[in-house]
Amino acid sequence: MHPLLHNDGVTMKPLRLVVAINPTASFGKSSSVGPAVVQTLRAMGHDVTSLQEPDFEQLMESGRKAVSTRPDAFIVVGGDGMVSLAANLLAGTKVPLGIVPSGTGNDMARGLGIPHENTEAAIRMLTDLLQGPPRTIDAGRVEYVDDETGRASTRWFAGCLSAGFDAVVNERANRMRRPTGPSRYTIAIGLELLRLKPIPYRLVLDGQPLETSAMLVSVGNNVSLGGGMKVTPDAKVDDGALDVLVVQPLSRIQFLRIFPRVFKGTHLSDPRVAVHRVRTIRIESMVAVVYADGERIGPAPVDITVVPGALRIFAPA
Structure with a gap:
């Protein structure tokens, strides 16, 4: 892949990303968030694999296979249930997590300072953060x-x-x-x-x-x-x-x-x-x-x- 130019003129490194979308978000106001995240990241030149499954069990299995390929980031679109899924896939690995909150509670996003009521702002923050090193946090x-x-x-x-x-x-x-x-x-x-x-x-x-x-x-x-x-x-x-x-x-x-x-x-x-x-x-x-x-x-x-x-x-x- 060739380097990309960010909209502020900064050269970006294209990344290999996995985006997992909440299976329950097929309808309602959150239904467009997952596709918007995938479209935005692809438009920036990243190599994006979109995971969409009919239920959490199948999404967990697809996610496990995707994580085994060691992508540059595993991004979840949804609420705390999706963060839970990601924590159980990523804890102890070196694959970093990205969050675009679009769920009911979004408590993890709240605590981390990720915009939890404005998905566009959350996507913008994610695209910026992807160009730097991830932070490290604890898990239970x-x-x-x-x-x-x-x-x-x-x-x-x-x-x-x-x-x-x-x-x-x-x-x-x-x-x-x-x-x-x-x-x-x-x-x-x-x-x-x-x-x-x-x-x-x-x-x-x-x-x-x-x-x-x-x-x-x-x-x-x-x-x-x-x-x-x-x-x-x-x-x-x-x-x-x-x-x-x-x-x-x-x-x-x-x-x-x-x-x-x-x-x-x-x-x-x-x-x-x-x-x-x-x-x-x-x-x-x-x-x-x-x-x-x-x-x-x-x-x-x-x-x-x-x-x-x-x-x-x-x-x-």
């Missing part, structure tokens, strides 16, 4: 027993893991067909508040056991989940640690008072809220279900470890 590795196969399994997450009320809300929201967008989470919160009760846990934080009941247990590598709920507002994606949020049992009225503060990230000042910064955590519970980056892992127990520098990603430093 989850070890668990698959509740369908009974086999020991491993999953990765880049953003947040949920194992309390937030996971219950995720479970409800993922079953809802309407509405689309962040309001789906808000409605799911209201519905689950009617059944609100604390969950008993045994947590092991860097080897130290903690028996507790809690309303909310979240493990953050990133800041937010659910479309902007800043559950772990002080988390950093590159500090080699995970922030574990534990909210003590609250009455429904108390919970209703504190929960809106989660959207602003001001809930940490409440004495019933604790954050533990750790490298490893085990979550045990008879009833808790676990989600990571909005995708269902399954019932507890799970063992979580932060892996520093596991992912390379095109995002602002």
Whole structure:
């Protein structure tokens, strides 16, 4: 390939890129984003392979084959579910990730400073960042027993893991067909508040056991989940640690008072809220279900470890 000229006159290196498009984005307002990304990158002279499959399982398989060819970047078009797919394909490899957010929550993009409400701006940022080195961030590795196969399994997450009320809300929201967008989470919160009760846990934080009941247990590598709920507002994606949020049992009225503060990230000042910064955590519970980056892992127990520098990603430093 020959060098290309960027629109500001800078000489660019043509790259071999893979673009994976969310299978659920075939219809609606996001349907044009994937093709626009592919068209833009090809117009710039890059060698682009577009991955479009009818479901996530087939997209994962196509993505695995594409990553094995060691492209210059693996770009996902979609929300946090697509980031989850990419994290599980790319963690521990040298293939960097690019994100063009067009999903419901877009929490990973929010935390990384990628425009999450303006796809044109996100595409422009990506094309600029592709000409420089990617940054390196941490990822969480989850070890668990698959509740369908009974086999020991491993999953990765880049953003947040949920194992309390937030996971219950995720479970409800993922079953809802309407509405689309962040309001789906808000409605799911209201519905689950009617059944609100604390969950008993045994947590092991860097080897130290903690028996507790809690309303909310979240493990953050990133800041937010659910479309902007800043559950772990002080988390950093590159500090080699995970922030574990534990909210003590609250009455429904108390919970209703504190929960809106989660959207602003001001809930940490409440004495019933604790954050533990750790490298490893085990979550045990008879009833808790676990989600990571909005995708269902399954019932507890799970063992979580932060892996520093596991992912390379095109995002602002």
